[in-house]
Amino acid sequence: MHQLIWFRTDLRVHDNHALASAMAGGPTLALYVITPGQWHEHDDAACKVDFWLRNLAALRQSLEAMNVPLLIRHTDKWDAVPAELEKLCRQHAVGTLHFNDEYGVNESRRDDAVEQRLEKAGVNVRRHVDQLFFRPGTVLTQSGGYFKVFSQFRKVCHERLHTAMPTIVAKPRKQTPVDIRSDAIPKHIEGFDAPGKTIRDHWPAGEDAARKLLKTFVDEQMEDYEQGRDIPSRPGTSRMSAYLAAGVISPRQCLHAALGSNQGEFDSGQAGTTTWINELLWREFYKHILVGYPRVSMGRAFRPDTERLRWEHNPEHLAAWQKGRTGIPIIDAAMRQLKTLGWMHNRLRMLTAMFLSKNLLIDWREGERWFMQHLIDGDFSANNGGWQWSASTGTDSVPYFRIFNPVSQSQRFDPKGTFIREWVPELKDLDAKRIHDGLGQKDLFEAGDYPAPIVDLKETRQRALAAFRDL
Missing domain, CATH: 1.10.579.10 (DNA Cyclobutane Dipyrimidine Photolyase, subunit A, domain 3)
Structure with a gap:
């Protein structure tokens, strides 16, 4: 039986929990589902869709070097995804589906529907925490609720980091080749205009580009980040946000890179480092908010x-x-x-x-x-x-x-x-x-x-x- 890793906003082979788990379980196939109608409904930018496609092309190369074929499937919206995944699992004798959790209301409903359908079809489903340091529901107030104030959330996260620092998962080793070929990665999706050369040059795709950018920031800008981040004419920010949003780099990789520049400290030492780690925790906080207060995913005010x-x-x-x-x-x-x-x-x-x-x-x-x-x-x-x-x-x-x-x-x-x-x-x-x-x-x-x-x-x-x- 094959293992299947379903990629979404986690387009990397390094420090990817779902991929590592799948490849530890047996011969692995990879999947990405293109859903233009859903992307339109979610107001996804054309330049972001292009960035996904460019990173998919880089991901395919990395996976093929590990003998993992990348399959591409097309549905217009997410409501058709459960049936499409069941069909693919039957076609390729998949015993277990692996994916990393996403946290919006629509994403959670999609993943729950996939899990229910595949479990009925006899396919195991394993969900992983990958976008975050801590699983939503594990960082709570004393009364058991989700935090509403960042400073209180950050304090508990700092306590957790002292005792349970998230580790980086090693890139899986190359597997024995399987007799399945990768699908072609489209260079353009109808309905999403291709961005100009300026955007593509400004945002190179691939894990190597992301890790190079992170290293440059840590080595050259991190020390001055506390002040430099406020000056728009200077390259004072990390510019990691696009790579984090697409999952081309993980928050754990960012955290460990920052710690390496600050003698392992995340709440003391170099002000630029602690300020940037706080930005990573703001990112974490807002994803926990999606789970604790789902109304914000429905176009409603938090207050x-x-x-x-x-x-x-x-x-x-x-x-x-x-x-x-x-x-x-x-x-x-x-x-x-x-x-x-x-x-x-x-x-x-x-x-x-x-x-x-x-x-x-x-x-x-x-x-x-x-x-x-x-x-x-x-x-x-x-x-x-x-x-x-x-x-x-x-x-x-x-x-x-x-x-x-x-x-x-x-x-x-x-x-x-x-x-x-x-x-x-x-x-x-x-x-x-x-x-x-x-x-x-x-x-x-x-x-x-x-x-x-x-x-x-x-x-x-x-x-x-x-x-x-x-x-």
């Missing part, structure tokens, strides 16, 4: 009371935000970076999200959807958590009365206007004092080169405060 907010319906303002034409330079620069690279600097994600949900008072779900439709590192839990934090509707969210001023934030974190000049070339000739404030560009927007600010920041701040006070 039910905020569902009473009266959001503005303003298609013109929404379109200006999407296009990077708000007249607020740092906001426009960030939104243009998103469209060009499929990625946005983390501090700017916070600023653009707060500008949309507070200054424009547009429903955060509009922004959450736009980000998912354009981010190469679009991860539902992290994206949702970040948007709800910024909109003051989520867990551990910023107090509603704390509304960041994008102009002062721009002056603080892009003091010379370097980032703005790169992404808003209309303003490249302005001096460092004038470049931050859209109100100072009257000569430009009168000439039609750059738009006037679409809102007054002070007035819209007061409007947002009033809206939240009325809850």
Whole structure:
């Protein structure tokens, strides 16, 4: 009987629990299911789908070097996956299916349906924890509930890491060849436009590229990460998010690389290292939230009371935000970076999200959807958590009365206007004092080169405060 490893967002052969378990159990086949309709429903970005395909091609090469064939199956949506897997298991005499757990409501329902169908068909199903350090349900409050506050969650995680540090699973050894050939990896999926060369060059595929990027970050940027991560014009972030979202590298590999630069310490020592490990724990926290509070996977606010907010319906303002034409330079620069690279600097994600949900008072779900439709590192839990934090509707969210001023934030974190000049070339000739404030560009927007600010920041701040006070 064959073992079957079903790959999803875990496109790697190193430190992959499901793959290691499958290959320890006998001759192994690998599977990836292409589901375009489901990807559209989940607002998966075209550049992310392309990234998956490029990483699948690299994964196929790695698997074939281990004599593991990679099979490709196509269904439009996940509801057809259980029948497709049962058919494949019968065709290739599969005795056990292995996969790594995913945590959204739709993902969990899909996996439960697969497990139920295959168990009835006589196929064993083994599910593994791989995306996370700790299985959801094992990091709980004293009363047995899921945490709502990150700092409390982090404290318990630190205690667990002291006694149960997650280990890295070795890459399995090459198996005896099986008489099954790999399927071709499509280079394009209909309905998802191929991204430009800029995005592909910026995000090379494969485990080797991911591990090289991680090593460069640890060796050259980790020490300054605490300060460098806030400067959008500098390469101060790890850029590992796309590789983590696709599972091309594991959070355990990232954790161990960070520990190696900090004498094995995760909560003391080098500030840059401890700050970055906290970012890994934020990622963990938001995935635990998906399990503990499934309403966030259903388009609902974590804080039910905020569902009473009266959001503005303003298609013109929404379109200006999407296009990077708000007249607020740092906001426009960030939104243009998103469209060009499929990625946005983390501090700017916070600023653009707060500008949309507070200054424009547009429903955060509009922004959450736009980000998912354009981010190469679009991860539902992290994206949702970040948007709800910024909109003051989520867990551990910023107090509603704390509304960041994008102009002062721009002056603080892009003091010379370097980032703005790169992404808003209309303003490249302005001096460092004038470049931050859209109100100072009257000569430009009168000439039609750059738009006037679409809102007054002070007035819209007061409007947002009033809206939240009325809850």
